[in-house]
Amino acid sequence: MTVERKSETTPKQYDVIVAGGGPSGTMAAIASSRSGAKTLLIERYGFLGGMITNALVGPMQSFHSREEQLVTGIAQEVIDRLVAVGGSPGHVKDMVGFAASITPVDVEKLKYVLQEMCIESSVHVQLHTVVTGVRMDAGSIRSLEMFNKSGASEAEASVYIDCTGDGDVMWLAGVPFEKGRKKDGLAQPMTMMFRMGGVDLTEVRAFMKSHPHEFVLVDGWESCSHVGVSGFFSLVRSARLSGELSVERDRVLFFELPVKGEVSVNMTRVIRYDATDGAALSAAEILSRQQVMEVVRFLNRRIPGFGAAYLINCGTQIGVRESRRIQGKYTLTADDVLSGRTFDDVIARGSYPIDIHSPDSGELDATELNRGSAYDIPYRCLLNDHVHNLLVAGRCISATHEAIASARVSPTAMAIGHAAGAAAALAATSGAAPGDVDVRCIQRLIAQQGGNLGIGHETRIEE
Known part of the structure; x- marks a missing residue:
């Protein structure tokens, strides 16, 4: 018996498409949709949360520097809602002293909180779906090719955000990238939590x-x-x-x-x-x-x-610390991280130590920032010179092997995702390319949504 397979010949239309429903992707989709853009979130598993929920990577570290709470906004809303359903004690002091705070979470309750926040924010969530290809048109992405139980399909948008962790979309789109450390290309080891x-x-x-x-x-x-x-x-x-x-x-x-x-x-x-x-x-x-x-x-x-x-x-899958990193308009460096460098185009901030699990041994090499310091992540780390309507967020931003060892942690990824979603929505709704959006408008929108880009915020670490 021959069974005819249904296929979609007309791609579905969105303002913004986010690939990857991890910490950065969920924040990006929520921020984009709340900013007025019709947003699609694509996730390969049957739930959201990425490395936190599918690889059990926890506790979350760190929402804080030694002096203030750096990651706020939508990410803090996630924690507040988790606390309300008994899924987290909130931010607590780290007994090891490695991070300024840690945030233990119940991953099953986190899956629920993230999906409800997406639904309430009118995000179109498509689970059990993988990106299989990219259709290009004159230096821009025209559509994403996807596959799920319904077969192959396509979706089009004005702006795309790669939050796959491994940089799958930017790789498929032909954007240059780096992997691992400079001397031999080896990445940090993977861990099954x-x-x-x-x-x-x-x-x-x-x-x-x-x-x-x-x-x-x-x-x-x-x-x-x-x-x-x-x-x-x-x-x-x-x-x-x-x-x-x-x-x-x-x-x-x-x-x-x-x-x-x-x-x-x-x-x-x-x-x-x-x-x-x-x-x-x-x-x-x-x-x-x-x-x-x-x-x-x-x-x-x-x-x-x-x-x-x-x-x-x-974990449902092994935890991945590092894979592809886009070659962006600016590359975050170890010196930027350790010196607490500030940038005019800041869109997120971090304070986690440079935490390098050796790619070829059992050693852990950690370099802490100066006490109380934080560093800026510039918007240019999310942009590239090759595909004009693509942003990246999470651990595949433009950063060196050493710098991403700090910026890869989930709260920082959430802050970067929030920024990417806000920027994508502004670009899509104004008809501009992401690189042409005034970064001051992006910063203003992030602040309106509760993000902290340098203004002092109340510290909420429970003793």
């Missing part, structure tokens, strides 16, 4: 109190409401020497989740694999789940508080 329940955090705290030299701890850590562990160094070293633990990791790293006795574990490490290579990504997924089982056994046998703990789930 996983949740464990039944952890006795009282026992963990007691061990930390009696063995403080085994941990990275902030001053006054005992008063922190939520446990964060970076340590058990000697136990990890012993297990590696005995062959019990083969994962290239030098420490136990986990954080307490909103549900009592549950933690998010960040200990697997898949090095020398390219997240934009299909075969390599498949191999990385398989290896990472093998590592999860090895780590769980180690935690059960060796780590205080984990004797009766159990695996709840792994």
Whole structure:
């Protein structure tokens, strides 16, 4: 029997199309739609949230510098709504002291909050859909080709935002990009995050109190409401020497989740694999789940508080720290980050340390900003010289290997996404290219939507 497959011959029309429903993409779509643009959000999974929800990357770090809250606006609205439904305690002090604040989240409740905010903002959400191609016309994207259970289709818009994380749209459109570190192209390792329940955090705290030299701890850590562990160094070293633990990791790293006795574990490490290579990504997924089982056994046998703990789930996919980065009109550098550089065309701000998980070993190299400092992310990092109606947001912005190690974190990605959505809406509704929109208008709109581009905001870190 022959079954006729339905296809759409006329592309659907939008003002703005956002590819990728992660932290940057959801913020971009909400900001765009709230700014008056008819907006489509395309997401390959059946839910929104990206690395936070599909890869369990958490807690969120950091909404704050040491002095103020940098990421506000729509991103803070997400947290406020999560707190209201019992999905987060809000911003709390980081026991490890690596970030100014951490924000534990219940990923299932986050999926719900993000979809409801999109619906309420009149975003057209298309789940289980992947971008398969780009149709170009004289240096601009004419349409995106997509595929889902209904088959192939197309959608057209005035402005497109690539929030895929891997820069899939800009790659398909032929925009130049970079990957990995300069000397050999190796990117930061991928990690399969996983949740464990039944952890006795009282026992963990007691061990930390009696063995403080085994941990990275902030001053006054005992008063922190939520446990964060970076340590058990000697136990990890012993297990590696005995062959019990083969994962290239030098420490136990986990954080307490909103549900009592549950933690998010960040200990697997898949090095020398390219997240934009299909075969390599498949191999990385398989290896990472093998590592999860090895780590769980180690935690059960060796780590205080984990004797009766159990695996709840792994991420839907492996967590990716770095892949393609667009060659933009300006490239954010490590010096920009560390010096707290300001820019006239600022559209977001960050303060997370340069956090480089070695691409070829188990080491972690972190370079902190000066206390209280923050840096600007200029609008030019979202633009390029090759495709005039394309913006990028999230970890595929124009930045060096070192700079993206700071700017890649989810709150910063949310702020960048917010800016991209506001800029795209202004461009689409005025008939201008994104690069021709007056950045002061973008800044004004971000501020109207609650974003912080330099004006002091109330700090909301719960002690």
